[in-house]
Amino acid sequence: MKNKRLTYLIAIIMTILLIAIGIGxxxxxxxxSFNDEMVKVVKSNExxxxxxxTIKNNDPKAFTADGVIQSYEVDYDxxxxxxxxxxxxxxxxxxDQNLIIDVILDKNNEGILRNSAGGTSSDLDDLLNRKRE
Incomplete structure (x- = not known):
């Protein structure tokens, strides 16, 4: 009798465990899949x-000898x-890890990708302000 109960209990526990593993x-x-799709958008030409x-809005002379911003890379992390x-x-x-531009990619009503918000790190903001003076 005890063996049957123990076997039954183990079967129930294993079933619950398998269901939990499946759901997890x-x-x-x-x-x-969701994260992979986001990275795909972030890496797109659009x-x-x-x-x-966005960079040109912050530094109109970006990527030129007169600009503060010479290059950028996307931090996929x-x-x-x-x-x-x-x-x-x-x-x-x-x-420079201290010079950051935050971007929030979003699609407008026409389905066009845009930067809906964001900003610059204080270090980059200081550099840009000094260049403007």
Missing amino acids: GKIYMDKK AKKVYER TVKHNPMGGIMVDLIVNG
């Missing part, structure tokens, strides 16, 4: 145009979903 795996795969427009909509990502300016 599904959640993980959905999240990974996003690159948004980055360069910072890609995350914005709770208000869109994808948040940081741009590292001139290879």
Whole structure:
């Protein structure tokens, strides 16, 4: 009698464990798929145009000898979903981890990718302000 109960209990526990592992795996795969899709958008040519427009808005002489901003790279480790909509990502300016432009990629009503918000790090802001003076 005890053996039957123990076998029955083990079967129930194993079933619950398998269901939990299945659900956990599904959640993980959905999240990974969502993150992969965000990275795909962040790496797109359309996003690159948004980055360069954003940089030019902050530094009209960017990528020239007179500009503060000479180069940028996308920090893929910072890609995350914005709770208000869109994808948040940081741009590292001139290879300096202290010079950051925050971008929130979002699509407007026409489906065109744009920077809906963001800003610059205080170090980059200081550099840009000094250049303007």
